Amino acid sequence: xxxxxxxxxxxxxxxxxxxxxxxxxxxxxxxxxxxxxxxxxxxxxxxxxxxxxxxxxxxxxxxxxxxxxxxxxxxxxxxxxxxxxxxxxxxxxxxxxxxxxxxxxxxxxxxxxxxxxxxxxxxxxxxxxxxxxxxxxxxxxxxxxxx
Amino acid sequence: xxxxxxxxxxxxxxxxxxxxxxxxxxxxxxxxxxxxxxxxxxxxxxxxxxxxxxxxxxxxxxxxxxxxxxxxxxxxxxxxxxxxxxxxxxxxxxxxxxxxxxxxxxxxxxxxxxxxxxxxxxxxxxxxxxxxxxxxxxxxxxxxxxx
Amino acid sequence: xxxxxxxxxxxxxxxxxxxxxxxxxxxxxxxxxxxxxxxxxxxxxxxxxxxxxxxxxxxxxxxxxxxxxxxxxxxxxxxxxxxxxxxxxxxxxxxxxxxxxxxxxxxxxxxxxxxxxxxxxxxxxxxxxxxxxxxxxxxxxxxxxxx
Amino acid sequence: xxxxxxxxxxxxxxxxxxxxxxxxxxxxxxxxxxxxxxxxxxxxxxxxxxxxxxxxxxxxxxxxxxxxxxxxxxxxxxxxxxxxxxxxxxxxxxxxxxxxxxxxxxxxxxxxxxxxxxxxxxxxxxxxxxxxxxxxxxxxxxxxxxx
Numbered sequence: 051x052x053x054x055x056x057x058x059x060x061x062x063x064x065x066x067x068x069x070x071x072x073x074x075x076x077x078x079x080x081x082x083x084x085x086x087x088x089x090x091x092x093x094x095x096x097x098x099x100x101x102x103x104x105x106x107x108x109x110x111x112x113x114x115x116x117x118x119x120x121x122x123x124x125x126x127x128x129x130x131x132x133x134x135x136x137x138x139x140x141x142x143x144x145x146x147x148x149x150x151x152x153x154x155x156x157x158x159x160x161x162x163x164x165x166x167x168x169x170x171x172x173x174x175x176x177x178x179x180x181x182x183x184x185x186x187x188x189x190x191x192x193x194x195x196x197x
Numbered sequence: 198x199x200x201x202x203x204x205x206x207x208x209x210x211x212x213x214x215x216x217x218x219x220x221x222x223x224x225x226x227x228x229x230x231x232x233x234x235x236x237x238x239x240x241x242x243x244x245x246x247x248x249x250x251x252x253x254x255x256x257x258x259x260x261x262x263x264x265x266x267x268x269x270x271x272x273x274x275x276x277x278x279x280x281x282x283x284x285x286x287x288x289x290x291x292x293x294x295x296x297x298x299x300x301x302x303x304x305x306x307x308x309x310x311x312x313x314x315x316x317x318x319x320x321x322x323x324x325x326x327x328x329x330x331x332x333x334x335x336x337x338x339x340x341x342x343x344x
Numbered sequence: 345x346x347x348x349x350x351x352x353x354x355x356x357x358x359x360x361x362x363x364x365x366x367x368x369x370x371x372x373x374x375x376x377x378x379x380x381x382x383x384x385x386x387x388x389x390x391x392x393x394x395x396x397x398x399x400x401x402x403x404x405x406x407x408x409x410x411x412x413x414x415x416x417x418x419x420x421x422x423x424x425x426x427x428x429x430x431x432x433x434x435x436x437x438x439x440x441x442x443x444x445x446x447x448x449x450x451x452x453x454x455x456x457x458x459x460x461x462x463x464x465x466x467x468x469x470x471x472x473x474x475x476x477x478x479x480x481x482x483x484x485x486x487x488x489x490x491x
Numbered sequence: 492x493x494x495x496x497x498x499x500x501x502x503x504x505x506x507x508x509x510x511x512x513x514x515x516x517x518x519x520x521x522x523x524x525x526x527x528x529x530x531x532x533x534x535x536x537x538x539x540x541x542x543x544x545x546x547x548x549x550x551x552x553x554x555x556x557x558x559x560x561x562x563x564x565x566x567x568x569x570x571x572x573x574x575x576x577x578x579x580x581x582x583x584x585x586x587x588x589x590x591x592x593x594x595x596x597x598x599x600x601x602x603x604x605x606x607x608x609x610x611x612x613x614x615x616x617x618x619x620x621x622x623x624x625x626x627x628x629x630x631x632x633x634x635x636x637x638x
Contacts, residue, residue: 062377233503407552
């Protein structure tokens with residue numbers, strides 16, 4: 051499914067804080083790990099040197115809504131969904147599902163907007179069109195999965 | 198000024214990633230450090246055991262817009278501003294200013310919404326009114342600082 | 345095998361630093377993840393509330409020798425080996441094997457000494473004997489695996 | 492004093508774990524921050540592009556002994572001491588002093604060995620002599636400070 055990717059992760063001790071729950075900043079690390087796993091599932095690394103010129107994906111916006119805490123050793127599924135696809139940017143939605151009970155509980159939901167860039171010889175970056183071979187593999191998720 | 202707090206920080210090596218810039222998740226760590234410094238400046242710790250019952254501040258929403266990257270050893274001022282004050286929640290705005298040039302450049306801007314809670318005997322949390330002694334010290338920042 | 349545990353992990357973007365390699369502090373996070381996976385494989389969590397009194401495992405010594413760097417998306421096997429078992433302490437050896445080539449390359453080797461403690465009513469900790477049911481499952485690894 | 496450097500840091504919420512204390516891996520981050528501050532105090536960045544060829548400092552060994560925990564908002568002084576200076580390597584000792592009481596308490600002590608390298612055109616690294624201008628500024632600390 052080119053609009054979705056799922057990966058699992060178990061909350062580690064170092065992910066927690068003294069409140070006994072996963073630190074809120076680590077949800078953003080988990081999102082990125084899902085994003086990169088998604089690229090790998092399509093045959094790419096986020097370091098996309100197979101394109102000429104190579105492209106990179108700086109983040110321009112990130113957000114997260116927290117519904118329930120995650121605790122040490124909780125098993126969580128991170129569901130990546132493509133929410134928006136423009137010529138130069140992608141917006142991913144991430145739904146965090148705590149597993150281990152039925153049905154799984156959505157504990158958080160995030161958004162991440164990344165922009166496709168190429169590097170200039172002087173080191174600066176320019177927004178660039180998403181390479182066509184990649185763009186053709188990406189599809190916006192059905193609206194009902196995003197609600 | 199009860200609507201504002203400023204703190205400085207130098208980007209550390211461990212804050213960077215292989216793209217050579219501060220990892221995007223670390224902006225959320227920096228926000229929280231400013232938030233906690235703000236509480237300290239008012240005479241509180243975020244672990245507010247001086248209230249009866251004690252209150253805590255789980256995060257319910259966090260976001261960040263990234264304008265420019267931060268690099269290793271960059272000196273950054275984090276400007277906390279109170280954007281919204283409700284009976285049970287606070288929303289902080291964080292403006293990240295890269296120092297070392299004049300004028301300073303705003304490299305990122307974040308939002309963080311926290312909810313005041315008390316813990317029940319069974320461990321669950323209930324949203325609670327912000328303790329009056331604290332609430333009286335908090336003021337929403339002038340709109341022009343938030344634009 | 346009660347003296348050994350193996351787990352795999354892929355180096356994440358947030359694990360790297362601007363030198364393009366995994367930050368040296370993250371090897372200690374990986375070690376702990378293997379340690380906790382080992383306890384889980386024996387039916388325990390590191391938060392050992394099933395014992396009366398409950399025991400915890402503060403770290404008293406940690407070290408790592410770095411032979412080769414790990415890079416983003418490298419797949420690494422962390423091999424935990426029990427190096428020393430005393431009445432109140434355990435010392436684990438961790439060998440980091442970079443996979444993806446044959447034979448795998450050992451890129452780092454660490455040591456971690458943890459002490460079994462119980463908590464006093466006043467919050468202080470006392471070193472305590474490792475609970476017998478756990479101690480009986482732990483065996484020191486053969487010397488040739490540790491060389 | 493060319494054999495010593497001191498810096499202070501306040502333990503942050505994100506530095507703690509669910510045991511309520513600073514996570515053991517973060518002592519290694521703090522060590523590195525002191526190391527880099529030391530270089531800055533001498534007029535260098537750890538990214539030493541002012542030498543021809545530029546040199547870098549990969550870590551080859553790191554260790555830490557933990558005596559007492561650090562808690563959220565504890566103020567800690569990190570005292571860097573040069574323990575050993577060879578032609579191509581440096582070993583730093585780091586003593587962590589918890590401030591706020593008199594006398595300060597040493598809560599942990601670490602060691603870090605770094606090797607001076609230059610990069611080959613093919614990306615590989617070679618151990619290299621520490622540049623003379625830097626080496627002349629470095630002195631091994633008196634033994635009594637290291638005991």
